[in-house]
Amino acid sequence: MANNPISPHLQVYRPQLTSVLSISHRISGVFLAIGTVMILYWLVAASLGPAAYAEAKRCLAALPTQILLFGWTFAFFYHLCNGIRHLLWDSGRGFELETAYKSGYAAIGGAVALTLLTWLCVLTQGGGA
Amino acid sequence: MKLRSALGRVRGLGSAKNGFGHWWHQRLTAIALVPLSLWFVNAILAHMHDDHATVVNWIGSPFVSVLLIALILSLFYHAKLGLQVVIEDYLHDELYKLVALVAMKFAVAFGALLGVVAVLKISLGLA
Numbered sequence: 001m002a003n004n005p006i007s008p009h010l011q012v013y014r015p016q017l018t019s020v021l022s023i024s025h026r027i028s029g030v031f032l033a034i035g036t037v038m039i040l041y042w043l044v045a046a047s048l049g050p051a052a053y054a055e056a057k058r059c060l061a062a063l064p065t066q067i068l069l070f071g072w073t074f075a076f077f078y079h080l081c082n083g084i085r086h087l088l089w090d091s092g093r094g095f096e097l098e099t100a101y102k103s104g105y106a107a108i109g110g111a112v113a114l115t116l117l118t119w120l121c122v123l124t125q126g127g128g129a
Numbered sequence: 130m131k132l133r134s135a136l137g138r139v140r141g142l143g144s145a146k147n148g149f150g151h152w153w154h155q156r157l158t159a160i161a162l163v164p165l166s167l168w169f170v171n172a173i174l175a176h177m178h179d180d181h182a183t184v185v186n187w188i189g190s191p192f193v194s195v196l197l198i199a200l201i202l203s204l205f206y207h208a209k210l211g212l213q214v215v216i217e218d219y220l221h222d223e224l225y226k227l228v229a230l231v232a233m234k235f236a237v238a239f240g241a242l243l244g245v246v247a248v249l250k251i252s253l254g255l256a
Contacts, residue, residue, distance in 0.1 A: 004132060026215055033208040033237075040244050043197070046188060047247040047256045050181035073170075080166065083159055090156060121174045 021104050025082050028075040035072040073118055078111035151210060158207035165200040185256050194252035198245055205241035209234060 008019075038060075045056030059065060085103045088094050094103055172193075176184055187193055212233050220226040250256050 004134065026211075029208075029211045030215060033212055036204060036208060036240055039201075039204075040240055040247070043188075043244055043247040043251075046181065046184055047250040049256060053181040053184070076166065076170070080163065084163070087156065087159060118170060118174065122177070125174070125178065 017104050018100055021082060021107065025079060025086070028079040028082075031075045032072065032079055035068075035075070038069070038072065070115075070119060074111060074115045077114040077118075078107065081107040081110040081114075151213075155207065155210045158203045158210070161199070161203040162207060165196065165203060168196060169200055185251050188248065188251045189254065191252070194248055197248045201241055201244040201248070205237050205244070209237040212237070 013019075042056060042060065045052045060069070085094070085107050088103070094100060176187055179187065188197065213230060216226060216229045216233060220229055
C-alpha cells in the first residue's frame, strides 16, 4: 500500500465552526431524507379521502409529531442556508477563512430566524398543524 | 508522493467517469429546490388547517399539482444523490455498501412514485 494521506483523525481533531457546519450539512440532509416520509404521509392521506385525511391531521397535530416537525423545520432551513453557501463556493467565491466563518454564522443565524418565523406563523394560526 | 495504492495501480482502477454528472445533478436539484421548498413550506402554513375538500381542491389545481410533482421529483433525486455519497463514504464493507445502496435507491424510488401517484390521484379528481 502507498502511504496515502488520510484525514481527519477524529480522536485528535479539534472541531472548528467550519468542520462542524460541514458535517451538520450531511446530518441534516440524512434527517431531512427521513422527513420526506411526513410529506408522503400527508399527500397519501389526502389522496385516500376525508376520513384518512382527518386522521392524518390529528396525528400531525400531536405533540411528539410537532416536536419532530420543529426539528425538521430547523434541519430544512439550516440545509437550505448552508446549501446556498455551498452554491456560492461552487461559483468560486467565499473561500477566504474570514469569509467562510462569516457565511457560516450567517447560515446559522438565517436558519434560526427562519425556523422561529415559521413556527410563529404556526402558533399564531390557532396552534398545532 | 504516490496517491494510489499498488493494488489500485495493478488493477487499473480509476475514475468511473460519472462523478461530474453526480456533482452537477446535485447542484441542479439544489437550485430547483430553493424556490420549490420555500413555496412548499409557505403553502403548508397557508393550508394546514384546511379540511379534506378544500385541500384536495387546492392540490388539484394544475399549477399546484405540477409544482408538487416537481418538488417530489427534485427532492427525492437530491436525497438519492446525497444519501449515496454518505453510504459510499462511511460504509467500507463492499457487501454492506452494495446492499445499502440498492435498498436506499429502491426506497427513494418508491417514495417518489408514491408521492407522484398520490398527487395525480387527487388532480384527476379521484380523491
